[in-house]
Amino acid sequence: MKxxxxxDRDGVINEVLTKRVKFVNKPRDLYFLPKxxxxIKNLNEYFDYIFVVTNQGGVSLGFMREKQLQKIxxxxxxELRRVGAVVHDVAYCPHKPKEGCLCxxxxxxxxxxxxxKYDVELEKSYMVGDTDTDILAGKKAGTKTVFIGDDDGLADAVYPDLYSASEWIIREMKKGEH
Known part of the structure; x- marks a missing residue:
């Protein structure tokens, strides 16, 4: 198994609710957070896959069409591939926050x-997010979890940004190889 x-996307990979961008509703609104x-390039060296899993209620709320989201x-x-970093797939929930969907x-x-779909062993995988909902999703799925931001009290680890989180994830993964 892999x-x-x-x-998560908003707040982990790209800016959201900053001076430069409120929400990412068009490709030009996507600004990567530092490093x-x-x-992602570092994680690519040690993991079979890097995936994005994101709630995108803006689709059902009418802020963008699903085709726009796919273009984003x-x-x-x-943009990541241009610098040698690979995200293998993106899964998203287009439903409204209180719609009651399973995704x-x-x-x-x-x-x-x-x-x-990709034959991934969840116990040896990681979920990284900046909200409790991200961490809860990872825990329910059986992954290890990393919170980006101030301690949420739920995650296995807490880091201020994806780069420092990636260093920890790689160290932890290497420990598990022995």
């Missing part, structure tokens, strides 16, 4: 579906 790192491409993700993946985090369906 290993993977599942990444994100380097972090294509743009993100292309919206904190549910673990996005993670579990990708794991099934």
């Amino acid at each position: 290993t993977a790192v599942f990444l 994100v491409p380097e972090a 993700h294509e743009h993100m993946m292309a 919206r985090k904190p549910n673990s369906k996005l993670i579990e579906d990708l794991a099934k």
Whole structure:
């Protein structure tokens, strides 16, 4: 079986609610957070897959169409590839926050579906997010979890950014190889 790192998008990979961008509704609104491409490139060396799992209620709320969201993700993946970093797949929930769907985090369906599709061993994989819903989704799926930001009290580890989180994830993964 394979290993993977599942990444939330907004607040982990790209800016959101900053001076420069409120929400990412178009490809030109996507700005990587510092050292994100380097972090993903590092993770690519040690993990079979890097996935993005993201709640995107803006689709159902009418802020963007699903085709626009797919263009944003294509743009993100292309920009990362330009610097040698690879995101293998993106799974998203387009539903409204209180719609009651099974795919919206904190549910673990996005993670579990990708794991099934790519033959990923969840116990040896990681979920990285910046909200409790990300961490809960990872825990429900059976991954180790990393919180980006101030301690949420739920995650296995807490780091200020994806780059420092990636260094910890790689150290932890190496420990498990022995």
